[in-house]
Amino acid sequence: MKTEIVWMILGMGLVTYIPRMMPFVLFKGKELPPFIQGVLKNVPYATLGALIFPAIIFIQKDDIWYGVLGAAAAFIAAFLGANVILVVLGSIAVLSIYSYLM
């Protein structure tokens, strides 16, 4: 292994771990002002929206409909009450069929 690469990896690991770990050291939980606690409870859903869009539209750079179809398949499956694994496998299946037909 090249020493330079190992140092780079260790540095990357450190700066990735610190933001993940700090909140657990800094806050005990439930002691922040109610407004901040409310905001923190909102964070997961706002994050999910931001993680999904716009990235899902661009999973195939030259065919936007590919991403739109994948998103639609996942939304419909989830809306009908399918569990998460089914939603994942279902949208993979729909897109496999789509690229097979194209």
Add this chain to the structure above:
Amino acid sequence: MADLAFSKESSEFKKGIQAGISIGIGYFPIALTFGLLAKTSGLSLYETVLMSLIVFAGASQYISLSLIAYGTGIFEIILTTFIVNIRHFLMSTSLNEKVEEDHLLNKLIYSFGITDETFSVVATKEGPAATGFLFGVISVSYSSWVVFSGLGHLIGANLPQTLQESMGVALYAMFIGLLVPSMKKSIKVVFLAVLGAIFNSIFTIGNLMAQGWAIVSATLLSAIIIESVEVIKRNRSVRHEN
């Protein structure tokens, strides 16, 4: 009593593993491709596996490969990694309100495994999250990430192209699968997700900021706006009652 506590922890661990399986599936094509790209960027098998073992953060690992290819210096690569991954600070702060009380040591260990995906699974779970549950989710995800990074480097080839492409939807489909049940239950969740999506689209498509900051800013803006609207509405209805 000790037995009872142990069996509770182990069933939480099992639940965590089950909940983590879709992450394991979703990481498979991405980790495989990472291994392959790492090989073409000149990293050895050990360096590739070491990076997945120590960093465990997909986007920044990909970015580091393209920076290595550009000949970017180590310091800049580490700084970029920091900026890309700073969003986890927000995720950990939010999770910290949800996890059950436990030794700091346990928290220090599982916080290593907080990614966009493990965070999403744990944060959308109903009720408080047990330590065993976190360890379950993270161990499936981490194993998938590390093992398939190595495998990608070893076999040096991708999945068949159509499968590779269609599996690229897996993690996004998982996010949707986690989000929609909560959207059906609460209009507030719908507003939060739609606002987060709109802000992030504006920031990234408009090229206004780097990806790491775009997600953090979109999340915070959406979460603060919706919370403020709720507080204002609540105050107003209290005043009406008086």
